[in-house]
Amino acid sequence: MKNLIFLFTFLFLFLNTQKVFCEDIQGKIKPNFIIKNSSAEFKIGETIPAIIEIWPINDSNFLFKKEEILDKRISKEFFVSQIKDIKRSENNPEVVQIFLDVTLASLAPTGNSMVEIGEYKLPLAIEGFKIIDDIKNPPKKIVFLKQKNYGIPLNYLLICFFVFLISFSLVVIFSIRRIRNKKIKKIKEEEILTRKKWKDKFEQAKSRSDFEYLYKTKDQWSKFLPKITPPINDFLNSINRYQFKAKWSDSELVEVIQYYENIKNIFG
Numbered sequence: 001m002k003n004l005i006f007l008f009t010f011l012f013l014f015l016n017t018q019k020v021f022c023e024d025i026q027g028k029i030k031p032n033f034i035i036k037n038s039s040a041e042f043k044i045g046e047t048i049p050a051i052i053e054i055w056p057i058n059d060s061n062f063l064f065k066k067e068e069i070l071d072k073r074i075s076k077e078f079f080v081s082q083i084k085d086i087k088r089s090e091n092n093p094e095v096v097q098i099f100l101d102v103t104l105a106s107l108a109p110t111g112n113s114m115v116e117i118g119e120y121k122l123p124l125a126i127e128g129f130k131i132i133d134d135i136k137n138p139p140k141k142i143v144f145l146k147q148k149n150y151g152i153p154l155n156y157l158l159i160c161f162f163v164f165l166i167s168f169s170l171v172v173i174f175s176i177r178r179i180r181n182k183k184i185k186k187i188k189e190e191e192i193l194t195r196k197k198w199k200d201k202f203e204q205a206k207s208r209s210d211f212e213y214l215y216k217t218k219d220q221w222s223k224f225l226p227k228i229t230p231p232i233n234d235f236l237n238s239i240n241r242y243q244f245k246a247k248w249s250d251s252e253l254v255e256v257i258q259y260y261e262n263i264k265n266i267f268g
């Protein structure tokens with residue numbers, strides 16, 4: 001029970017300390033341009049550039065976030081339509097300056113108004129505004145709509161990029177495979193035609209000139225065979241023995257033909 005009382009006491013003191021701290025913070029809003037008199041006249045519904053100064057902000061790393069202020073009311077008089085910049089004052093680092101455009105939503109008296117900006121609740125002095133009521137053209141009810149962001153999100157762009165990259169890679173891969181397959185198919189078709197050519201040459205050989213042609217072209221047709229077998233060597237050797245003779249005898253021709261008959265069907 002004592003611990004519970006101590007906890008409530010601590011929270012009470014902490015919250016009160018925070019309240020005092022917030023009450024020490026103050027600010028002011030004024031038009032962000034030079035005015036001749038102490039205040040300029042504006043009509044309800046006008047959007048004008050303004051500057052809010054808040055002090056003292058002792059934490060040198062602290063700055064208000066734009067999303068905490070944009071598209072929100074600062075008191076009942078001002079609606080924040082655009083945030084231009086948030087930075088520390090060059091003259092006093094304890095002062096945070098918010099450069100913005102505000103739309104005037106109602107008659108604004110000159111004085112203080114309690115407002116909430118970010119995590120701070122503070123008195124805001126209104127300076128330099130003289131909002132007049134246009135009697136001839138009284139303003140209609142002003143409705144502030146939060147603007148939609150029509151920009152393309154970065155994540156969406158990254159997803160599109162990766163989808164494009166993957167699609168492009170697949171197109172390249174399939175194109176390369178298609179070209180390679182066509183090339184392989186062409187080589188196989190040429191090989192089939194060449195084998196048929198040599199098959200016909202072997203099957204149709206009858207004369208000395210036919211046999212000598214097979215001998216001279218042995219390097220061309222032999223590469224289509226698994227290996228050079230002894231019968232093939234016998235055929236080639238027999239031609240080599242007689243090829244330089246002016247004329248073959250009947251027995252020499254019969255010998256070559258006998259070796260030829262053993263390899264006549266080597267191409268199937």
